[in-house]
Amino acid sequence: MAKVHGGWLVVKTLYEHGVREIFSLSGGHINPIYDACVDFGIRLIDTHHEQAAAMAADAYGRVKREPGVCLVTAGPGFTNAVTGIAGAYLSNSPCILLSGKSGIEENDRLPLQDIDQQSVITPITKWARTIFDTKRIPEYISTAYKKAISGKPGPVYLGMPYEVLYESCNEEEIDRYNTTLPSYKVEAAREAIAQAIEMLKSARRPVAIAGSGAWYSGADEELARLLDKVKIPIFTLNFGRGIVSDDHPLCFGAASPSAPVAFKRITSEADVILLLGIRLSLYIGFGRTFNPEAKIIQVDIDPGEIGRNRPADLGIVGDISKVLSQLTDYAEQHSINLNYKSWVEQAKAWREDEWKKVEEIRKSNKTPIHALRVIKEVEDVLGEDGILAIDGGDTQVWADTTYRVTKPGHYVKGGPLGCMGVGVPFAIGTKVACG
Secondary structure, rough: OOOOEEHHHHHHHHHHHHOOEEEEEOOHHHHHHHHHHHHHHHHEEEEOOHHHHHHHHHHHHHOOOOOOOOOOOOOOHHHHHHHHHHHHHHHOOOOOEEEEEOOOHHOOOOOOOOOOOOHHHHHOOOOOOOOOOOHHHHHEEEHHHHHHOOOOOEEEEEEHHHHHHEEEEHHHHHHOOOOOOOOOOOOOOHHHHHHHHHHHHHHHEEEEEHHHHHHHHHOOOHHHHHHHHOOOEEEHHHHHOOOOOOOOOOOOEEOOOOOEEEHHHHHHOOOOOEEEEOOHHHHHHHHOOOOOEEEEEEEEHHHOOOOOOOOEEEEEEEEEHHHHHHHHHHHHOOOOOOOHOOOOHHHHHHHHHHHHHHHHHHOOOOOOOOOHHHHHHHHHHHOOOOOOOOOOHHHHHHHHEEEEEOOOOOOOOOOOOOOOHHHHHHHHHOOOOOO
């Protein structure tokens, strides 16, 4: 019987799930995991601070749509990572925080770096556990991976006392576990699809808005199919940016009341609004610009999002890509082609009127240089294939409202936590995710 230590089991299980990179800052509690990374060829991306490791794992998870892994030591190593995990939680980013922990034998004896880590992290993760048995490590790692990526994604946490990581056991004694990922392409009820199409048929001024849920669902192709059948204006937000190119004739840009793309005016005139994996957060003005009389069709993988900040007339719980496919299939089966030409032209005129003023500033040679001119220069340098990792604060505000995005997954930004300093770690995580 082969003897293996806890750190080796951690890495073996991660490797079985396809993990090939870990963002980390070293510490004595987690040394066995470091040793095993060498055995399995997993790359360690070492950061100068644990917060950066967590933020890089967050960006990796968003861009790759697979859990980014952050590995930190106990106590302050763990607490330093909390800000990054809080940002991932509020942004529904799939990532796994692994941390060392003070020893089981030292509980309540005031040892070094002993805090109740699980209680601290539980409110800002989808799932949090502490492993107390070396033989159960693969079971917990596998469960954590599935929790992070299934349904609405988000961060998860596993804490491991040093005895668990350093202790050895026979491989044959390991508890059974399964690395197969569950299917979460949840379909909508047929009657809901029929009702959504009827609402669109009755509409005169419909608008669609795609958010991060559309990105995590991989809905770009299905969304293009639907727009071919139902020609309505569409806005995008957060990681939904680029899910439909800003160059698409029906895409109007960022779904933000402060964006100079007539979002506020168009949504205030709309009579049906189709929400696709988007939360009515601060970034979209909580939905307050929407016409109070507009009918809301809201599609989301998370039932808890249906009706947040604005009641939904039709709530559909399901995977965005799958629901879009159902809508298009229904339209094709019933020979339905919806074209709101006069409404689209009116909306375009409003958008062009607002954008004209912005474009003058973007192209201006006046000094001191305007922030919008900087955004335009960044666009030109990066081109359509470049990926922008934007920092927080006003930098993000200017970029959110005017930066053109033409490909999905090419605009990496923070979220409702509003944290500054995410730019460099996000860039590192994005670079690693893209190889």
